[in-house]
Every structure is written in structure tokens, then in C-alpha cells.
Amino acid sequence: MKLAQKIAIVTGAASGIGLAIAKRFVEEGAIVAIADLKEDAAKDAAADLSRRGPGKAIGIAMDVTSESEVNDGVAEVVRQFGTVDILVGNAGIQIVHRIEDFPYEEWKKLLAIHLDGAFLTAKACLPHMYKQKSGSVIFMGSVHSKEASPLKSAYVAAKHGIVGLARVLAKEGGPYGVRSNVICPGFVRTPLVEKQIPEQARDLKISEEEVVKKVMLGNTVDQQFTTVADVAEIALMLASFETNALTGQSIVVSHGWYMN
Known part of the structure; x- marks a missing residue:
């Protein structure tokens, strides 16, 4: 198994892409913390995945825009399992408006969940990864990390920002054996x-x-x-890759919509 006994945190994982990634990690032997705003849904999903094995999952409440909730959630995972080997920053929302009609509060909400959430979860996990000289941070970007579409100014700005954050993390984390990459689904x-x-x-x-x-x-x-299974396979590849040969990259999974 590619992730036997590895400790992973996946945010926004009670449903959708995050749940598919958590499922794939558990299938490969990982212990996965499903971190989600909806605590009951996270615990239900974790119980279901644990029954399937061979790894196991737990559900924890986490608002990725709250530094205290992020820190508490990561601390609880470390208390139970000793460390964090893999972080998948997947939590996200979508809000669409033309720029001139975009309510500022909604702009700030979207950026907080996507970009602040990526920053806060990475910040909380990195000391544990640096201590053990290994780790994989995977952020969920989008084709909109590369391209723009009408009505999506906040989303496009956030997803471009995540690529920049991942590249800086790759530079800073490299000497500690910590990789940082972005998945960019269509x-x-x-x-x-x-x-x-x-x-x-x-x-x-x-x-x-x-x-x-x-x-x-x-x-x-x-x-x-693109399917959730497609994205989960890329997440597994990035999580299990063992060297800094693959870091600071943004991998597009889009049926050819965007080609580097």
C-alpha cells in the first residue's frame, strides 16, 4: 500500500472531491482526518470509510478561515496520531458575479476560504512536517489557476494565489523534505x-x-x-511521491481544456 500508516488531513472532505481523496487514501492504508465545517457529515463519512479499510478515518470540525479552529484541529490529529504527513487543502466555495456587481463581503468570504484556508492549514501543519523532515502539502487549485472566465474574479484570483503560495512553500520546505504541489481540475x-x-x-x-x-x-x-476519481488519483500520486523531484508544480486534470 502506498500510504500505509501515513497521517493525512483533508479539508472540505465530507463530500465531493475531498471525500473521494479521503477514500482513495484510506484504500492505500492512510489514517485520514476528514476536516469539514459540517462536523456530523465529517464523522459519518469517516465512519463509512473506516468500515471499508484498510486504513481508517476520523471526522473533525474545522472552519478553515478560523486560525484557532485550524490550530485546534491539527493539534487534535497530532495528539491522536503523533504527526501529520500529508495535508490536502481542498475546502472551497464558488460565488459568481460580474466585477462591478461583486459584493465586497462575498469577495472576502471566497478568498478567505480558498486562500486564507490554504495558508492557515499549511502554517499549522508545517512545524510537524519540518520536525520529521518529510511531508506533502497538496492544495486544490483549478484550471482557473491558469485561465480566467467571466463572472469568476474572486475564484480566479484565489486560485492563482494558491499556486503562488505553493511555490513559495516548495522553496521554503525543500530543505526539510516537504513537497508542495497544486492539483488544477477542470x-x-x-x-x-x-x-x-x-x-x-x-x-x-x-x-x-x-x-x-x-x-x-x-x-x-x-x-x-473530469471526475472526482481522476482528481483522487493525482492526489494519491502527489502524496506518495517520495522526493523533491516533484515539488512546486501545478498539475492540470481537465480533459485537455488547458494544456501547459
Whole structure:
């Protein structure tokens, strides 16, 4: 097993991409803390994954925009299991508006969850990784870490910022054996994306079918959504990679929508 007895924290993991990553890690023998704003959902997901094994999971409450909650959550994982080997910063939301109509409070909320959350969770985990001279930090970016789309100014700004944060972390963490990388999925049909379809149809004044075919999948090579399983496999590869040969990178998983 690729992650036998490795200790991982995955944020926003009670559902969607985060849950798929947690499941894949447990399948490879990891002990996974499912950290989510919804504590009951996190604990239910953890119980289900633990029954499947061979690894196990626990659920913890965590608001990634709260430094105290992040620090307390990481401290609890370390108290129970001794360290943190892998961090997957996955928590995120989507809010869409034209720039001139974007409420500042909503702008700040989105950036806080994506960018502040990535910073705070990494800050809390790094001392434990540095102490043991090893670790893997994986941030969830997006094709929008590379590209822009109308209505998504806050999301695009946050996802570009995450790539910059990961690159700095890779430089600082390299001497301690800590790698930092970003996964950049294309459109994955999660509840987050489902919510966007009618919103973009309204704001762009096109049909929901056109949103899917033209806006979301129009630039892919096969008009297919990326799957949570696709993203989970990349997360497993990054988590289990053993050297600094792969660090500071942003890996796009998008059916060819964006090509480096």
C-alpha cells in the first residue's frame, strides 16, 4: 500500500472531491482526518470509510478561515496520531458575479476560504512536517489557476494565489523534505458545479445546456467532465511521491481544456 500508516488531513472532505481523496487514501492504508465545517457529515463519512479499510478515518470540525479552529484541529490529529504527513487543502466555495456587481463581503468570504484556508492549514501543519523532515502539502487549485472566465474574479484570483503560495512553500520546505504541489481540475460535476449552471445561465443569458456544452466543456478534447476519481488519483500520486523531484508544480486534470 502506498500510504500505509501515513497521517493525512483533508479539508472540505465530507463530500465531493475531498471525500473521494479521503477514500482513495484510506484504500492505500492512510489514517485520514476528514476536516469539514459540517462536523456530523465529517464523522459519518469517516465512519463509512473506516468500515471499508484498510486504513481508517476520523471526522473533525474545522472552519478553515478560523486560525484557532485550524490550530485546534491539527493539534487534535497530532495528539491522536503523533504527526501529520500529508495535508490536502481542498475546502472551497464558488460565488459568481460580474466585477462591478461583486459584493465586497462575498469577495472576502471566497478568498478567505480558498486562500486564507490554504495558508492557515499549511502554517499549522508545517512545524510537524519540518520536525520529521518529510511531508506533502497538496492544495486544490483549478484550471482557473491558469485561465480566467467571466463572472469568476474572486475564484480566479484565489486560485492563482494558491499556486503562488505553493511555490513559495516548495522553496521554503525543500530543505526539510516537504513537497508542495497544486492539483488544477477542470469542471468536476460536484454540487459546487451544479450550483453554477443555473447561475451562469442567468448571468450570461444563455441556456443551462449551453453553459455545460460551451462554457464548461467547450474547450475539452472530448466534452467530458473530469471526475472526482481522476482528481483522487493525482492526489494519491502527489502524496506518495517520495522526493523533491516533484515539488512546486501545478498539475492540470481537465480533459485537455488547458494544456501547459
